[in-house]
Amino acid sequence: MNRVVAIAINTFREAIREKLLAVILVFACGLIAASFGVGKLSLHEELRVIRDLGLGGISLFSKVLAVVAGVNLVYKEIERKTLYAFIPKPIHRWQFIVGKYLGLVVTLTAQMALMSGVLALTLLAQDAAPDGALVRALVLLWAEALVVTAVAVFFSTFSTPLLSGIFTAGIIGIGRSTPELHALITSQLKDVPGLQTTLDWATQLVPDLHLFYVSGSMVGGKWVTVNAGDFISWSYVAGASGYGALYAACVLALAMAIFARRDFV
Amino acid sequence: MTEPAPAIRVDDLKKTFAFGFLRRKVQAVRGVSFEVRPGEIFGFVGPNGAGKTTTIKMLMGLIFPSGGSCELLGRRVPDVHAKRRVGFLPETPYFYEHLSGREFLHLCGRLFDLPADERRARADRLLEEVGLAGAASRPLRKYSKGMLQRLGLAQALINDPELVVLDEPMSGLDPIGRKEIRDLIGGLRARGKTVFFSTHILADVELLCDRCAIIVGGAIRDVGPLEKLLSPKLLHTEVVIERDGHAEERRLPPGDDVQAFLREALAAGGRVVSVTPVREHLEDLFVREVEADKARQ
Missing domain, CATH: 3.40.50.300 (P-loop containing nucleotide triphosphate hydrolases)
Structure with a gap:
């Protein structure tokens, strides 16, 4: 465990010194804070605009940060040969992947906490405090970012950052559209049951990221929004987070299996 | 043990x-x-x-x-x-x-x-x-x-x-x-x-x-x-003779009589600067192996 923690701490220290990630983070915080000004332009809808823009910004930039950091995570170690000093040490290869992932989780958590802090301050500037609904929405976004990070790390174990980025972006796009995809498959392919079943199974392999961004959509036949009183419950958050943790664990297990068999030439 | x-x-x-x-x-x-x-x-x-x-x-x-x-x-x-x-x-x-x-x-x-x-x-x-x-x-x-x-x-x-x-x-x-x-x-x-x-x-x-x-x-x-x-056998003997202010290097193969060569050089008015028996170095062995590998290919 000590070795995993050592790798995680090193990953965190490296990530917080990464200039590109810092620039993205500053830009994200600026955009979230700018929602205060945009809110002023609306007609008595300041809080709704701040919440929607803030959550949207955190959702977008947390994934950008997860993809940028994740796709480089293992590839950079192999390319720069920094890995050569680690693998001959008394660590298992899977410990390296777990340590790197945990380091990135800590980094993303810190970055999302900072963005959430900016959103809270923006709300306070509008004489409103962050409520439970907003916190639940943020926890869901955090869980989603961890799933996206796991997917990016998985691709990073065998592909270049560019390809890994494209693959991960594709997974995010499909994952966010799972309800629409299911509806499309059901309505358009009802006459071809074999293909319909195959595509249904294929969509099961992609993470259902729609579970994590529910504000302004139907959940269990009910319209939910972070701006209304009856937003999703903590039990929904726990269920979705559990699904995310399980999915991330499976993807990381695959990443570890690939990494364990790789030659570092 | x-x-x-x-x-x-x-x-x-x-x-x-x-x-x-x-x-x-x-x-x-x-x-x-x-x-x-x-x-x-x-x-x-x-x-x-x-x-x-x-x-x-x-x-x-x-x-x-x-x-x-x-x-x-x-x-x-x-x-x-x-x-x-x-x-x-x-x-x-x-x-x-x-x-x-x-x-x-x-x-x-x-x-x-x-x-x-x-x-x-x-x-x-x-x-x-x-x-x-x-x-x-x-x-x-x-x-x-x-x-x-x-x-x-x-x-x-x-x-x-x-x-x-x-x-x-x-x-x-x-x-x-x-x-x-x-x-x-x-x-x-x-x-x-x-x-x-x-x-x-x-x-x-x-x-x-x-x-x-x-x-x-x-x-x-x-x-x-x-x-x-490394082969212990003598490869050659390196002799440096100075004559009329010029140094001249000679490599004598293993069978040659070094003593006779030196006597002759001294009689001709030369001065013996150095006599070095040269045996195989790692470099020679290395070159031999690399060349043998090339020949095998």
């Missing part, structure tokens, strides 16, 4: 790489076998592209053999318990640029589960030993190639290993740096450590090694103590 297990045992080790879209196969290591005994300094000598680094990477668990086996300290590679007792310096080491020399050694120490105070003590001692005490707090991105090489050696010794594997430890170093590293390796021998190092600098092998293996074209050509590998 039973003999101790070899520090390194390599048995019929093979590695084939597949390149390109058509997966064209290239055999980098072709059935390499040798043993390194505990406490000795063993040189792994070969020209560039001979398979030295590939063999070392297989020993260190960085790549997997296509055939054969290798053991470190009696345990089949890769083995975490064996890794605890091994130090490794990669060829042209690259480390985390955001860390300082001291921080990097601490990180390596943590990977060996060393307690914090021991890590601190060992890191400071090793930085002193490799001459980096003055640059201990400097970020690694500001280190020169030679400094990174020295830090690489320090991290290879952080766990006080029984076996030290060094891949081209002298590369990138100036003559002073090379001498310092040679002295360090000599110091490791004095402390009873086993050192296995690869190089193509033959002078280092002649100065340091108890035994060496010569690898050419992915196959071992010779293994043994240098005095056994």
Whole structure:
């Protein structure tokens, strides 16, 4: 465990010194804070605009940060040969992947906490405090970012950052559209049951990221929004987070299996 | 009394790489076998592209053999318990640029589960030993190639290993740096450590090694103590005669009468500057093996 923690701490220290990630983070915080000004332009809808823009910004930039950091995570170690000093040490290869992932989780958590802090301050500037609904929405976004990070790390174990980025972006796009995809498959392919079943199974392999961004959509036949009183419950958050943790664990297990068999030439 | 297990045992080790879209196969290591005994300094000598680094990477668990086996300290590679007792310096080491020399050694120490105070003590001692005490707090991105090489050696010794594997430890170093590293390796021998190092600098092998293996074209050509590998027979005698202010060098083949030649030269008014019997050097052996390999191809 000590070795995993050592790798995680090193990953965190490296990530917080990464200039590109810092620039993205500053830009994200600026955009979230700018929602205060945009809110002023609306007609008595300041809080709704701040919440929607803030959550949207955190959702977008947390994934950008997860993809940028994740796709480089293992590839950079192999390319720069920094890995050569680690693998001959008394660590298992899977410990390296777990340590790197945990380091990135800590980094993303810190970055999302900072963005959430900016959103809270923006709300306070509008004489409103962050409520439970907003916190639940943020926890869901955090869980989603961890799933996206796991997917990016998985691709990073065998592909270049560019390809890994494209693959991960594709997974995010499909994952966010799972309800629409299911509806499309059901309505358009009802006459071809074999293909319909195959595509249904294929969509099961992609993470259902729609579970994590529910504000302004139907959940269990009910319209939910972070701006209304009856937003999703903590039990929904726990269920979705559990699904995310399980999915991330499976993807990381695959990443570890690939990494364990790789030659570092 | 039973003999101790070899520090390194390599048995019929093979590695084939597949390149390109058509997966064209290239055999980098072709059935390499040798043993390194505990406490000795063993040189792994070969020209560039001979398979030295590939063999070392297989020993260190960085790549997997296509055939054969290798053991470190009696345990089949890769083995975490064996890794605890091994130090490794990669060829042209690259480390985390955001860390300082001291921080990097601490990180390596943590990977060996060393307690914090021991890590601190060992890191400071090793930085002193490799001459980096003055640059201990400097970020690694500001280190020169030679400094990174020295830090690489320090991290290879952080766990006080029984076996030290060094891949081209002298590369990138100036003559002073090379001498310092040679002295360090000599110091490791004095402390009873086993050192296995690869190089193509033959002078280092002649100065340091108890035994060496010569690898050419992915196959071992010779293994043994240098005095056994090198032919003891006289190659020629080099005589330098000075006549009318000009020095003239003559190479006399083994059968020639050197005494008669010298008498003749003195009688002709010359002055004998030097007489040197030349026997085979590692370089000659090395060139012989490389040329034999080319002839085989």
